[in-house]
Amino acid sequence: NAGVMQNPRHLVRRRGQEARLRCSPMKGHSHVYWYRQLPEEGLKFMVYLQKENIIDESGMPKERFSAEFPKEGPSILRIQQVVRGDSAAYFCASSAVGGANVLTFGAGSRLTVL
Amino acid sequence: TQLLEQSPQFLSIQEGENLTVYCNSSSVFSSLQWYRQEPGEGPVLLVTVVTGGEVKKLKRLTFQFGDARKDSSLHITAAQPGDTGLYLCAGAGSQGNLIFGKGTKLSVKP
Numbered sequence: 001n002a003g004v005m006q007n008p009r010h011l012v013r014r015r016g017q018e019a020r021l022r023c024s025p026m027k028g029h030s031h032v033y034w035y036r037q038l039p040e041e042g043l044k045f046m047v048y049l050q051k052e053n054i055i056d057e058s059g060m061p062k063e064r065f066s067a068e069f070p071k072e073g074p075s076i077l078r079i080q081q082v083v084r085g086d087s088a089a090y091f092c093a094s095s096a097v098g099g100a101n102v103l104t105f106g107a108g109s110r111l112t113v114l
Numbered sequence: 115t116q117l118l119e120q121s122p123q124f125l126s127i128q129e130g131e132n133l134t135v136y137c138n139s140s141s142v143f144s145s146l147q148w149y150r151q152e153p154g155e156g157p158v159l160l161v162t163v164v165t166g167g168e169v170k171k172l173k174r175l176t177f178q179f180g181d182a183r184k185d186s187s188l189h190i191t192a193a194q195p196g197d198t199g200l201y202l203c204a205g206a207g208s209q210g211n212l213i214f215g216k217g218t219k220l221s222v223k224p
Contacts, residue, residue, distance in 0.1 A: 004156075033211060033212065035214070041217070042202055042214040042215050042216040043157070043202065043204075043214040044214070045207070045211045045212065045213060048211045056211055058211075059211075091156050091157075093156075093212075102147075102159060102162065103159070103212055105149075105156030105157050105158070107154070107156050108154075108155070108156050
């Protein structure tokens with residue numbers, strides 16, 4: 001039973017390019033959460049999705065960032081026109097039920113913007 | 115705004131020592147969770163505390179949830195180098211997400 005799978009594990013982009021981060025939740029999990037972590041800091045909530053629905057996007061920057069969790073396929077966090085400040089580790093977590101129950105995290109995607 | 119403050123931010127000790135790290139908030143949480151994160155990996159859940167005053171033990175780790183459900187502590191007895199990592203506390207936010215503290219970075223030297 002595979003855990004939460006994130007890819008790519010490392011991504012390098014130049015300023016102005018687009019970054020797409022993918023997350024496949026654990027089997028049977030329909031709730032997905034995205035978090036961002038800067039060096040030496042905790043995880044900052046970005047967005048919470050269920051299949052085809054955004055439940056809470058209060059942590060998402062208003063511009064350039066978007067997330068989706070389609071009926072089929074992985075959840076995708078998309079960052080358009082990346083800037084150096086977007087460099088961070090992006091973690092995805094999933095759960096079987098909502099309400100901040102036990103979350104299983106992926107190993108993260110580390111984005112570096114040159 | 116619900117915030118979780120963790121202290122200390124950094125802790126460096128020798129193998130065999132005991133330590134306690136804290137997680138405090140001015141808000142009441144229905145439950146608090148503790149995670150441990152190693153470099154290059156995602157956080158891994160250690161424990162969930164639900165009831166005010168609850169104490170849970172996991173081998174050399176003891177977790178306590180405050181009576182008012184606003185704070186929690188993690189005590190490690192006889193720390194080992196394998197305990198090195200970032201310890202994060204997290205509580206349920208108002209909209210179903212999980213809110214994290216900034217963590218305590220623990221280094222246990224042999």
